[in-house]
Amino acid sequence: MKRNELLTITWSAVVALAAVLVMTLATVPASAQEVGVTDDSIKIGIFAPFTGSVPLFGYPITRGGTLLYEEVNAKGGIHGRKIAWVEEDDQCDPSKGVAAVKKLVHEHKVFMLHGGNCSNVNLAVRPEVERAKVPWLTNSTNVGIYLPTTPYVFTTVLTTDFEGALLADFAMSVPNVKRVAIIGHRDAWGLGKSEPAVKRLQDQYKVTPVANEAMDRGANDSTPQTLRLKQANPDVVIVILYPKEGAVFLRDAVKYGIGSVLVGNTAMEDIADLVSKAGTDAVAKNLYALTLLRYTMDDPKMADLVERFKAKYPGTAISPFMTWAYSGAEVIVEVLRRTGRDLTREKFLKELEKVRGFESTVFPGTLNFSAEEHRGNRTANFVTLKGGKFVNIGPKYVQ
Amino acid sequence: MLGLLVVSGIANGSIYAVVALGLTLIYRSTRVLNFAHGEIFTLGAYLGYTFYHLWKFPYAAAVVVTLACGLVIGLLLERVSRRPLAAGSVISVVLATIGIGSVLKGLARLLWRDDYLTFPPIYGMQPMVLGGLLLSPQDAIIISVSLTLMAVFFWMFRFTSLGKALRASASNRLGALLVGIRVQRMFAASWGLGSVLGMMAGLLVAPISLIYPDMGFDVFVKAFAGAVLGGFGSFPGAIVGGLLVGVVENLAGAYISSVLVGSAPFIIIAGVLLLFPKGLFGGLRET
Numbered sequence: 001m002k003r004n005e006l007l008t009i010t011w012s013a014v015v016a017l018a019a020v021l022v023m024t025l026a027t028v029p030a031s032a033q034e035v036g037v038t039d040d041s042i043k044i045g046i047f048a049p050f051t052g053s054v055p056l057f058g059y060p061i062t063r064g065g066t067l068l069y070e071e072v073n074a075k076g077g078i079h080g081r082k083i084a085w086v087e088e089d090d091q092c093d094p095s096k097g098v099a100a101v102k103k104l105v106h107e108h109k110v111f112m113l114h115g116g117n118c119s120n121v122n123l124a125v126r127p128e129v130e131r132a133k134v135p136w137l138t139n140s141t142n143v144g145i146y147l148p149t150t151p152y153v154f155t156t157v158l159t160t161d162f163e164g165a166l167l168a169d170f171a172m173s174v175p176n177v178k179r180v181a182i183i184g185h186r187d188a189w190g191l192g193k194s195e196p197a198v199k200r201l202q203d204q205y206k207v208t209p210v211a212n213e214a215m216d217r218g219a220n221d222s223t224p225q226t227l228r229l230k231q232a233n234p235d236v237v238i239v240i241l242y243p244k245e246g247a248v249f250l251r252d253a254v255k256y257g258i259g260s261v262l263v264g265n266t267a268m269e270d271i272a273d274l275v276s277k278a279g280t281d282a283v284a285k286n287l288y289a290l291t292l293l294r295y296t297m298d299d300p301k302m303a304d305l306v307e308r309f310k311a312k313y314p315g316t317a318i319s320p321f322m323t324w325a326y327s328g329a330e331v332i333v334e335v336l337r338r339t340g341r342d343l344t345r346e347k348f349l350k351e352l353e354k355v356r357g358f359e360s361t362v363f364p365g366t367l368n369f370s371a372e373e374h375r376g377n378r379t380a381n382f383v384t385l386k387g388g389k390f391v392n393i394g395p396k397y398v399q
Numbered sequence: 400m401l402g403l404l405v406v407s408g409i410a411n412g413s414i415y416a417v418v419a420l421g422l423t424l425i426y427r428s429t430r431v432l433n434f435a436h437g438e439i440f441t442l443g444a445y446l447g448y449t450f451y452h453l454w455k456f457p458y459a460a461a462v463v464v465t466l467a468c469g470l471v472i473g474l475l476l477e478r479v480s481r482r483p484l485a486a487g488s489v490i491s492v493v494l495a496t497i498g499i500g501s502v503l504k505g506l507a508r509l510l511w512r513d514d515y516l517t518f519p520p521i522y523g524m525q526p527m528v529l530g531g532l533l534l535s536p537q538d539a540i541i542i543s544v545s546l547t548l549m550a551v552f553f554w555m556f557r558f559t560s561l562g563k564a565l566r567a568s569a570s571n572r573l574g575a576l577l578v579g580i581r582v583q584r585m586f587a588a589s590w591g592l593g594s595v596l597g598m599m600a601g602l603l604v605a606p607i608s609l610i611y612p613d614m615g616f617d618v619f620v621k622a623f624a625g626a627v628l629g630g631f632g633s634f635p636g637a638i639v640g641g642l643l644v645g646v647v648e649n650l651a652g653a654y655i656s657s658v659l660v661g662s663a664p665f666i667i668i669a670g671v672l673l674l675f676p677k678g679l680f681g682g683l684r685e686t
Contacts, residue, residue, distance in 0.1 A: 055515075056514070214657045214660075216660060219660070220411075221407060223403065223407040223408075223652075224649050224651075224660055225657045227404065227653055243515075244515055244609055251607075255535060277517055277609055279517060279519065279606070
């Protein structure tokens with residue numbers, strides 16, 4: 001081979017290599033973008049029971065969050081990025097929940113998770129989230145999901161330990177109360193509330209429940225439990241049941257003449273829905289239900305939110321539960337704004353832990369997070385139905 | 400308290416008994432345990448709700464149309480699940496009924512969505528006091544209609560030609576064929592009538608329960624337990640077993656622990672079957 005030919009080949013190879021190098025550099029951004037984040041979008045994974053036994057925890061909660069995302073997008077998004085979301089159905093079933101989260105994280109490659117409205121699902125999902133190191137803001141209440149604190153899991157809803165204590169405090173605020181009874185589900189969700197309630201009654205008030213009755217999920221009759229409660233003759237009954245079973249118990253309480261003050265947990269805060277399910281408004285007579293809301297849903301101050309929801313999702317039942325995901329979306333949007341354009345999961349999590357005194361549109365107190373405490377909400381009110389109107393009476397009993 | 404528990408248990412048990420009767424009828428004639436029976440029960444509640452509440456039929460008309468639908472659905476089920484697989488093993492037919500149950504549940508989700516629906520009470524919710532016992536109007540309806548249904552059912556089986564042909568086909572297929580009974584038709588009729596019973600139970604329970612796609616499972620399991628307790632394949636056994644399950648779950652829940660409401664029937668059934676493996680009424684005697 002002549003020297004000139006060799007030079008030509010060498011130069012050609014150098015030019016070709018340079019061209020490949022330039023093309024490669026041109027296709028790689030200056031800094032690699034975070035999973036689920038593109039120049040114009042941030043992808044959020046949502047999972048909830050869209051089908052299955054607790055449909056009230058599916059679309060009615062989830063659409064509260066997507067309402068805000070849609071509105072934020074309509075105003076141009078956050079730092080030039082629109083929020084995109086993918087939804088997976090967990091049917092309130094732990095195994096399906098884990099599968100849904102794996103799909104969102106590994107197949108859809110979302111930036112973060114927002115949702116998980118069933119505690120049993122979220123307890124199963126937590127290890128998967130920790131392995132994947134994905135930020136996750138949940139809408140479920142069991143304290144076991146949040147303790148011990150992990151860097152990735154946060155919530156804006158009241159957790160079961162705080163709720164149990166608030167239920168006990170409310171029960172003990174009833175004048176001349178001496179005898180307190182409890183009826184509840186004996187699953188992780190129910191025990192997560194009833195055990196802290198019992199502990200609070202014993203530690204704070206030196207009161208031991210006169211009865212602590214169990215009710216199965218799906219039960220259509222609560223005669224044995226109701227008659228046992230009646231025999232125990234309580235002044236107050238703390239009711240830790242899902243809405244369907246709550247309606248069954250309330251109906252039987254009316255039937256068998258339980259005259260006690262009934263204190264319902266957050267799952268029963270939609271008293272209108274309970275009345276509709278039970279088929280008689282007599283069930284609301286002595287009922288006070290814990291609500292996360294600052295105002296009742298029919299309060300004029302909630303009208304704007306309610307109207308926006310109805311306009312956007314006319315086919316979805318509107319209930320107080322929509323505020324759970326709405327508050328979460330408020331926090332997510334705020335933290336995305338604070339994190340800025342250079343968005344990574346790590347920076348997002350650090351900013352989320354800095355949120356203090358955050359005023360949600362819907363909750364009575366402020367939301368506060370820190371590196372040690374990811375349960376942002378500690379306040380609630382109680383709601384009752386008087387003269388056909390919902391009345392928010394605050395955290396203590398009012399005649 | 401005992402009286403209240405027994406009355407309420409009889410009301411619940413009447414539902415289990417009617418469902419168990421339908422299960423037993425299908426099992427006796429074709430030896431198939433119809434796992435779609437819980438979904439038939441669910442469909443009865445949904446159809447009744449649709450005819451009565453949504454389409455504003457008079458209650459009696461809604462009941463008749465729902466039961467007619469039950470008959471047609473039962474005949475169809477026999478045609479698509481049992482007959483094509485009759486030559487094979489019973490297991491394949493049972494598996495087919497499981498599949499059909501899933502399809503029916505999915506259909507319910509599709510047509511009526513997942514939310515709980517409320518069937519308006521027929522005669523209000525104010526309980527009546529009868530002889531010192533509290534009884535809601537719907538409980539009274541459940542007990543009286545169920546007892547009437549059982550009586551009519553026994554009368555039909557004992558005294559009508561259809562009942563006799565059904566019994567003959569169930570107890571001796573070859574003999575029935577030899578005397579000119581159209582056995583296939585009798586099999587179809589038993590599925591149709593069994594489904595009518597399932598749908599009737601769904602209709603009865605709808606005003607005191609709520610209607611949702613999974614509502615049939617719990618009732619199916621308890622009705623099955625009742626049928627086993629009574630002696631699987633025995634009509635009197637299905638009724639007595641169903642009623643016993645309803646009463647036992649109430650008594651155990653009230654006098655031992657409310658944790659036992661769901662599990663007591665099965666504990667007692669396990670005990671009874673240990674002592675009387677064929678159940679209280681001896682079960683089906685093969686001919």
